[in-house]
Amino acid sequence: MTASTPLSSHGPGAAGIAVFVVFFAATILLGASAGWRRASRTQAGGEQWSLGGRSFGMWVTWFLVGGDFYTAYTVIAVPALVYATGAYGFFALPYTIIVYPFVYAVMPKLWQIARDGGHATAADIVRARFDSVLLERVVALTGLVAVLPYIALQLVGIRVVLEALGLPGEIPLVAAFLSLAAYTWLGGLHAPASTAFLKDAMIYVAVIVAVTVIPLHLGGYGAMFRTAADHLPRPGAGHALRAGQAVPYATLALSSALAAFLYPHTLTGVLAARDSDTIRRNAAMLPAYTLLLGLIALLGLMAHAAGIVTAHPSAVVPALFLAIFPGWFAGFGFAAIAVGALVPAAVMAIGAANLVIRNLLPRPAGDRGEDRAGRGRARIVALLVKVAALGFILLLDPAFAINLQLLGGLWILQTLPALVLGLLPSLGLNARGLLAGWAAGMLTGSLIAFADGLKPVHALLGVGVSTGLLAVTVNVVIALLVSRTVSRPIRTPS
């Protein structure tokens, strides 16, 4: 079958829509009510809304971090990239493997510092460590601008499946936004924490069925890989990657892995854990999700083998589901994707709200954002953050939103020296050095990215290297040099 764009002409039928509505609505109701149930039992303060009271144990953390790290990027953008580029798009797999040794080594330390100091954000940690309000502001602002396009990408993910359901015009985007707003407003961080298991169960079912049933339709995995290869540009004989893709593949995997847990949403998931051992054990268990990501990536190849032809790669997974599955199961798969975008988008909005309230807005003396008024402000800011993300989609071309997400990765990576290298006292980093490094990294990275037409890879001496990695290298070098030169710490009034 051939799916042209958009897919509204061929929806999953009434049964599919009914299945979708039941599962999507159930998730929103469950998430929203999680906030109420919690509020009636404990004092409903800001830290309860924004960090779940730092109470999440092994399993909740597993579901929450898995739920907010594996996003619409995983279920829509990764298969879309594999569909468009073949093996190259698979770099998301090594990325989401090597991220866990990094998490194991770094995140328990950050958790401990955050817990001891009562910090809820990366910027909190940095301010306390380097005694610099300017560095705090810079880290907070970077987190905010990096996460906005990421939220926009989640809204695009929900919109894609609502369009595939056959909803016309702007209704899919409006519905995506309203469902996200209600879910986050009512539930706070307890909403994604208590529905992440539902998201995972749905995605696991949809994906395991897909990667079992679809190859059967296509004559087995061997035939599927061969047919898909016929539809993609040919690599050199015996290779999977095309000439010149090997270095970009590895450097993109590395820079993405280093950036992944610096985002406000992933860090929120980590900091909400009950203790640091919870994080260590989770680093060993979270790769289970990566196996799923690898299988989801293969959907991009299966779409070629199934004869899906579309100029909009982000519609590839819905198109594949519609082509292969009966309407009711396609509806279930769509609900899984929509919930898969809803859960992380909520954590992103909360993480961004934490940054704005704790690190960017002036705070009344003595207020740590932990009372009822703090929660009210957090809710409003989280809503504004979502409105800004919606603005991204409305004002900009959706393809540009995805490019901005790449740029977001480049930006957030520039907080690595302050947040992670700052853990190593022997490097002798100080606030001035880190600020100079940050400025140099942001400037270099953004200029290169814009000059390259917002591509994530830059040709350096004829070899493609991740622009984020180049920029953070400049950042680290400058940070070290300036820190050594200006060893006197700056004091800024707080």
Next chain:
Amino acid sequence: MTTRRRGAARLLLLLPFAGLLWTPFYDRLTPALFGFPFFYWYQLAWVPVTAALIFAVWRIERP
């Protein structure tokens, strides 16, 4: 548990980086496994291996 032994255990965490960031090592199609070209199954195999390595380090470091 000595500090030295802990430090040595942590070196295990570098193996996934070595195994996955040197692309020329696995950028090939054969030998295939269950129809999966080498490129794909090799990287997928690193998922359980990495989980096992992290688990091993956690066991060694556990207080």
